[in-house]
Amino acid sequence: MLRSYRDAIRTQVAGSHLTGLGIGLFTGPNQTLLMSVGTRETMGAASALSNLASRLGSVCGPLALALTWTFLISFSTQMLVGILVVDGFAILNLLFAWLSIQRRSRGFSAEEEAAPVISI
Numbered sequence: 001m002l003r004s005y006r007d008a009i010r011t012q013v014a015g016s017h018l019t020g021l022g023i024g025l026f027t028g029p030n031q032t033l034l035m036s037v038g039t040r041e042t043m044g045a046a047s048a049l050s051n052l053a054s055r056l057g058s059v060c061g062p063l064a065l066a067l068t069w070t071f072l073i074s075f076s077t078q079m080l081v082g083i084l085v086v087d088g089f090a091i092l093n094l095l096f097a098w099l100s101i102q103r104r105s106r107g108f109s110a111e112e113e114a115a116p117v118i119s120i
Helices: 003-037 040-071 074-106
Strands: none
Touching: 003 040, 040 074
16 A cells, blocks of 8 residues: 555656646747747737636646546546547647748738727
8 A cells, every 4th residue: 555655656746747847848938939029018918818828728628638537437438538639739739820820921010910999
């Protein structure tokens, strides 16, 4: 019993370290790129949107997997569908990145990208 508990703790610590390393390697370059693209006036909005997207991802990802695992009975089906859900999110991420690159390569100016402001 004690040995399995120690193994579980080691696995949890290793997984936490690996997750933290992945987040650390991604977040720094991502924020640097995000802040370097816009003007000084848009940095606050860009940072806020990036933080919002990060928070939504940290809520919606586990929620989608928890809902998936709740309604499936066998462990192998849970794992298969969970992997497919994660892959679906990854494909959506790549699609949005590709669309962003396509839009940027067309050379839109700031006036063309801005949505019209409606005042009441």
